[in-house]
Structure formats: C-alpha cells, structure tokens
Amino acid sequence: MDIVLVGLNHKTAPIEIRERLSFAKSDIGRFLTALKDLESISEALLLSTCNRVEILMTASSTSEAIQRAKGLLCEHHGVSPNTFESCMYVHISREAVKHLFRVASSLDSMVVGEPQILGQIKEAYRNSLEYKGCGVILNRLLHKSFSVAKRVRTETGIGDSAVSISFAAVELGKKIFGTLHAKKALLIGAGEMAELACRHLLNNGVNQITIANRTLERGMELAQKFNGRPISMGEIQECLKQVDIVISSTGAPSQIIFYEDVKGVMRARKNRPIFFIDIAVPRDIDPKVNEIGNVYVYDIDDLQGIVELNIKEREAEAIRAERIVEEETIKFENWLNTLAVVPTIVSLNQKMEGIRRCELEKTLSHLKDLSQSEREAIDRLTLSIIKKILHDPITYLKGKGCKKEPEFYINLFRQLFNLDDGMHKS
Numbered sequence: 001m002d003i004v005l006v007g008l009n010h011k012t013a014p015i016e017i018r019e020r021l022s023f024a025k026s027d028i029g030r031f032l033t034a035l036k037d038l039e040s041i042s043e044a045l046l047l048s049t050c051n052r053v054e055i056l057m058t059a060s061s062t063s064e065a066i067q068r069a070k071g072l073l074c075e076h077h078g079v080s081p082n083t084f085e086s087c088m089y090v091h092i093s094r095e096a097v098k099h100l101f102r103v104a105s106s107l108d109s110m111v112v113g114e115p116q117i118l119g120q121i122k123e124a125y126r127n128s129l130e131y132k133g134c135g136v137i138l139n140r141l142l143h144k145s146f147s148v149a150k151r152v153r154t155e156t157g158i159g160d161s162a163v164s165i166s167f168a169a170v171e172l173g174k175k176i177f178g179t180l181h182a183k184k185a186l187l188i189g190a191g192e193m194a195e196l197a198c199r200h201l202l203n204n205g206v207n208q209i210t211i212a213n214r215t216l217e218r219g220m221e222l223a224q225k226f227n228g229r230p231i232s233m234g235e236i237q238e239c240l241k242q243v244d245i246v247i248s249s250t251g252a253p254s255q256i257i258f259y260e261d262v263k264g265v266m267r268a269r270k271n272r273p274i275f276f277i278d279i280a281v282p283r284d285i286d287p288k289v290n291e292i293g294n295v296y297v298y299d300i301d302d303l304q305g306i307v308e309l310n311i312k313e314r315e316a317e318a319i320r321a322e323r324i325v326e327e328e329t330i331k332f333e334n335w336l337n338t339l340a341v342v343p344t345i346v347s348l349n350q351k352m353e354g355i356r357r358c359e360l361e362k363t364l365s366h367l368k369d370l371s372q373s374e375r376e377a378i379d380r381l382t383l384s385i386i387k388k389i390l391h392d393p394i395t396y397l398k399g400k401g402c403k404k405e406p407e408f409y410i411n412l413f414r415q416l417f418n419l420d421d422g423m424h425k426s
Contacts, residue, residue: 001042001137002062003336005096006069006088007054010110013087021077021084023048031076032131038072040064043138045128047103049120051110056100058137066090097141097336098329104145105152105321106159113158113314118149137339141332148328155324158317166196166247168303168310169277170204173245176275176296181205186243188212188236188257189250190222193279197247198226210243212236214250240265240274247277248284259288266292279303337406341397344410347419348394352386 008018023031028046035044035055043058055073059065070088074081091099102108106117125142128134134142153159174180185206187194190213198209209228213219216232223230231239233256240246240262250256257276266274276297278285283299290297360382364375397413414420 001058001060002093003096003137003141004057004059004062004065004069005054005091005099006057006066007047007052008084008087008089009052009054009108011108012089013084017084017087018051018053020079021053021073022050023053027076028127029131031072032128032133034072034076035069036131036133038065038068040068043128043135044133045124045138045142047121047124049117052103054103056096056138056141058135062092093336094329094333097332098325100141100145101148101325101328102322104149105325106149107152107318107321107325111164112311112318113160115159118146121145137336140335144328144332148325151328152321152324156317156320158314158321160313160317164196165279165300165303165307166193167200168306169197169247169279169298170200172277172298172303172306173275174204176273177244179205180245182207183244184208184210184242185245185247186210186212186236186239187222187228188233188246188248188284189280190215190218191249191251193249194247195222195225197249198222198228201245202226206245210239212239214252237261237265241268243274244272245275245277247279249279250284252280252282252284254282255284255286257285257289259286259292262289262295263292266295277303338398340406341410344413344419345394345397348390348413348417351417351419352390356382356386 008021010018013021023046028048032044032046035041035046035057040059040061041057042060045056047054047056053073055069057065057069070081070085073079073084099108104118104121106113106115109117121142125134128138170180173183177183180201181204183206185201185208187197187209190211194211201209209223209226210231211219211223211228212231212233212235213222214233216230219230222228236257246257248257262274271294273294273296276285276289276295278297278299281300285297285299287297287299289295360379364370364378370378393413397409
C-alpha cells in the first residue's frame, strides 16, 4: 500500500478554480463513499477549505488511484480535467506524509502559523471516520499529524506573533491591559475586519461586545452572531464611558471621533485607560486624541509595522518547525516500513512454533516417565530457545532491513525460511 495525496491549493490554483472544486459539507460523504468503492483505493480522506482541496488515500495501484481520484473530482463537479490539471500536485509515500505534517503545522498556509487549519483537518478526519474511510494507516497518520502540529506549536513560536490587522490589534490590547479578561469592547463598523476582531476579542476573554454601525440591521446581525449588543452611531459617545477597547473600521469619508469628545469622556471615566484602534482608511479617529492621558490610539500603519515584523519572526520560527516535520516524517516512514514486515514476522513465528510443537510432541511421546512439571520445564526450554534464535533476524528485519530495502529483505527472509511453501512437513 502506498500513501498518496492529490490536491491543489492557494499556491497552485487561483480562487476561480478552487471555488469550482470546493465541497459543500453535504457532498463530502457521497464523494468519500465513491472513492472507497474504487478497487485501487483502500482508505480515503477529503480536506476541502477555502485555500485547498486535497484527497489523501492509501492505494494498491498508485497510478490508477491518482487517475480515478482525478476522474471522480471531475465527475462530481462537472468540470473537465483541463480545468485544473496544471494546478494539481501529487505526493507519494514519504512526500505525502511530509506534506500532511506541513499542512497540519500551518507551514503550508497562506498565513504561516494560523491555527484554523488543524481544526479543519480534524473535521476532515471525523468525516472520513463517519464514512469508514480511515483504516490502520490513515488512522495512525492523522493522529501523528495532530501530535506533530502540537509539537511545532509547543517547541517553536510560529503562532505567537500577530500577522493579521485584527489579530495585531487584539495583541496590542493585551500588552496595554495585561489581560483582556472581563474587558468591554466597542466595534464601530460591522464589516469583515470587525467580524475577525470579534472572534479574536472573544477568544481572549472579552466578555461584552457592543457594535455600532451606520446600518443598524447589519449591526444587529453581527451582534446576534457574537452575542453582542447593537447600538446606533448616535449612542457611541455614551458608550465610550463604559468600554475599555474601541476598534473602528467604517467607510466614513471623514473622522467620527474627535479630541473634545474623548476628553469629556475621560472625566466621566475617572481617567480609566481606553484603547482605540483605528483600522479605517481614511481614519475614523482624530490623531490628536492620542495626546490625552491614559488614551492609546493606533492606526493601520502602526499595526502594519507590527504585522510585517511578526511575519519575519514567524519565518524564522518556521525553519525550526520544518526540522521537526522532517524528524517526524522519518519516524512515521520507519513505522510504515515496520508495518510492511509484520506479516513476515508473524509467518516466521508461526512456522517456528509449529516445528517446535511437532518435535516436542515426538520427544515427549518417548519419555513416558516424566512428571507434569518436568514436561512443562522442557516446553519452556524449547520456547526460550526458539525466541533466542529468532531474536536477531527479527530485530534486523524490523531495523536495518526496513530502512534500507524493505521489499528485498522481506523476500529474502521468506525464501530463507521457506514461508510461502505451505505448512511445514515433519
């Protein structure tokens, strides 16, 4: 069995192609079932996200499995192979294992170090299990990919630095306040940036989110999604008296928060710190607000500088992560090779045990006067001799034989011990 991975991603295919080949959740089961029904494919998993579509398989015939998987992809989406053939990549055996480990560790992501991909792989694994797509090999491989990702997160700083504007904004807030636990936030604007900021704020312990938007209906939608509170733009001034963090990302043509407004609010707040993040262009917040004591204002340029610095830091951490992936790939390959020799080891043990039992029975049939304890002692003696004789060849087969040329050594052992010639004849 070979491990085979066929797919495309944001590096090889534009969005126009990726969206044509993406899978709705309701279609995944039907596709996995069709894959498993193909004679050349034993196990299968489908990973479909906005940035990649990948099919992971174990196959008895690699070339046939690749062609059948591509054909099924065409059939399912009603597209011609010419649509995506030049965008596809194929990884086999070790390269397939390494690719999966890199994906799980977020080394192959659009934003290196982002945590979402691991959750998406775990969901793909659950889907595969539900439709009986995973067997011994993919089960082991997927669990190993989870532990590799965890090791990368633990031993490197690849996920420590903020590399999106929204995430950088929240990380800045943590530096100012120490912790965001039980803090209150106001989001002005209800677009994509605001939605991302909501997620990051809640993940970091913010317990109350208020959303102000020019269109109240959209503000209500976002507030409902994150269990927040919608207000009108006219209520912002009053809200500033209560909140700790303000993130503003409107499309307003001019400023909406002014120096005098905030100065008056600070008196009502008794100078409790407030943190403004202005990620709008043009800016929503008067830069002069930053001159007020205990008021911190950052604009998109401030955040962009942090993001660029952090991307460089992540790139440095990625070098260490790649080494971890390489180590774990070698370990998994060794396990896979060991798996290939298991049937031969089982056959060898069974043959030797058959010979031992046959010869033991012959000998004991001539020694009628032995006690039960003496017969058991001879049984243990012969068993121990067989184990000691087999120890070195089995250790070699599982070790050096696996690493060098597993197929050659397996065939050699089967011929040396005549394991393919039926039962031993006494």
